[in-house]
Amino acid sequence: MTMQPTTTSATPPLASYTRRTLLTVICEASIEGRVAADARRLGAHGYTASDARGWGQHGTRDGGWPLSGNVRIDILCEAAIADAIAGHLQANYFASYAMVCYLSDVSVLRSDKF
Numbered sequence: 001m002t003m004q005p006t007t008t009s010a011t012p013p014l015a016s017y018t019r020r021t022l023l024t025v026i027c028e029a030s031i032e033g034r035v036a037a038d039a040r041r042l043g044a045h046g047y048t049a050s051d052a053r054g055w056g057q058h059g060t061r062d063g064g065w066p067l068s069g070n071v072r073i074d075i076l077c078e079a080a081i082a083d084a085i086a087g088h089l090q091a092n093y094f095a096s097y098a099m100v101c102y103l104s105d106v107s108v109l110r111s112d113k114f
Contacts, residue, residue, distance in 0.1 A: 018111030021082040025073040025089060026052055027099040032071045038088055039073075043081040045114060048074045056098070070098070076106070076114040 027035060029051070036047055052070040075085065086101045093099050108114055 015109055017107035017109060020076050020106055020108050020111065020114050021079045022104040022106045023075045023077065023082040023085055023101065024104070025075070025099065025101050026054075026070055027073070027093070028097050029069045029071045031093065031097055032073065035073060035089065035093070038092075039075055039085050042084045042088060044075045044077050044085065046075075056100075076108060078114075 025035060032049055036049070039047055050072050052072040054070065075082065077085075082103055086103065089099065089101055
C-alpha cells in the first residue's frame, strides 16, 4: 500500500484590524526628547523617530549637524490621546519652534500595543 502525502488547504485566519490615529510630528531635532516625554505623559505607549530633511517657512533644514536637523516622530494611539498630544504641542511649542503636526486614521494589527 502506498501512502500519499496529506495536503490541507488550511486558510490562515483573517487579520483583525483596529482603528487608531497616527499622529506625525515633524520638529527640530533638539526638542525630540521633550516632545517624546510629553507624548508619554499624555498617554502614548511609544513612538518611532527618524531623521527628516526639508525646506519650508523656517528655511532649509539639512541636518548638517545633529541639532540643526529635523526629526519625524510617529505616534500610534487612540484618537483622544492624539488630540491631547497635538493640542499640547500646539500650545507649548508652535510659537517658538519649527513644528508641524498631522493626524491620519489608520488600521493596525496588535492593537493592544497602541
